[in-house]
Amino acid sequence: xxxxxxxxxxxxxxxxxxxxxxxxxxxxxxxxxxxxxxxxxxxxxxxxxxxxxxxxxxxxxxxxxxxxxxxxxxxxxxxxxxxxxxxxxxxxxxxxxxxxxxxxxxxxxxxxxxxxxxxxxxxxxxxxxxxxxxxxxxxxxxxxxxxxxxxxxxxxxxxxxxxxxxxxxxxxxxxxxxxxxxxxxxxxxxxxxxxxxxxxxxxxxxxxxxxxxxxxxxxxxxxxxxxxxxxxxxxxxxxxxxxxxxxxxx
Amino acid sequence: xxxxxxxxxxxxxxxxxxxxxxxxxxxxxxxx
Numbered sequence: 001x002x003x004x005x006x007x008x009x010x011x012x013x014x015x016x017x018x019x020x021x022x023x024x025x026x027x028x029x030x031x032x033x034x035x036x037x038x039x040x041x042x043x044x045x046x047x048x049x050x051x052x053x054x055x056x057x058x059x060x061x062x063x064x065x066x067x068x069x070x071x072x073x074x075x076x077x078x079x080x081x082x083x084x085x086x087x088x089x090x091x092x093x094x095x096x097x098x099x100x101x102x103x104x105x106x107x108x109x110x111x112x113x114x115x116x117x118x119x120x121x122x123x124x125x126x127x128x129x130x131x132x133x134x135x136x137x138x139x140x141x142x143x144x145x146x147x148x149x150x151x152x153x154x155x156x157x158x159x160x161x162x163x164x165x166x167x168x169x170x171x172x173x174x175x176x177x178x179x180x181x182x183x184x185x186x187x188x189x190x191x192x193x194x195x196x197x198x199x200x201x202x203x204x205x206x207x208x209x210x211x212x213x214x215x216x217x218x219x220x221x222x223x224x225x226x227x228x229x230x231x232x233x234x235x236x237x238x239x240x241x242x243x244x245x246x247x248x249x250x
Numbered sequence: 251x252x253x254x255x256x257x258x259x260x261x262x263x264x265x266x267x268x269x270x271x272x273x274x275x276x277x278x279x280x281x282x
Contacts, residue, residue, distance in 0.1 A: 020277075222272060
């Protein structure tokens, strides 16, 4: 195997450079979000500085939900039409969604510690527990792909997990209404409008836009990586078949 | 303040690490 240096006329190299440039724009957008969170947004009178965790915590959760919706649509497209694009999109979005779920989860735990002096290992908070289940479901989705025999079997099994697993997304969202446990209820979608001052809402919207861009770029990068892996696998399989069907003695 | 810094440090490490890893995978090309 040899490294292929990207050339100026190489279309794959050009696409990679485009995605890298978009990643740079997303990083710049995240820096603007950082300014909105730490400089523009006013300090919360009750919670103090730690309230600022809210912005990235919620934006990451929304990004993760979006990724899992893409996994659902990709899985349905595969199960219904055998769409390989749908399968690949699901794979890419599951990776990214799992990362944003991890960020949401850990930031939530860090926020809860000083606010409630909360030991998460002793508190079966409904939002925490259903989010942990969400993480396990999509880690399982990726694990199925690794452990099942490669090809259509792995795709079909993962697609079934991708469809059934999405059931947990509304459970996570509505958990604060269905079970009255520790996690605060809806703030941005509270009845009668957002339950926070306008500058805080603006800071959240800026963060959400930046995180949405980063999320989209990451899914596009992973889609491309997966597409290249699929092409390499198809070439390897075709090579094996060619070898197997070649007449002996040649 | 400590928890705020800790929360965002975790997020930066995870998201930054994942983005860096993704870009490395994107640019790491082989032919078979």
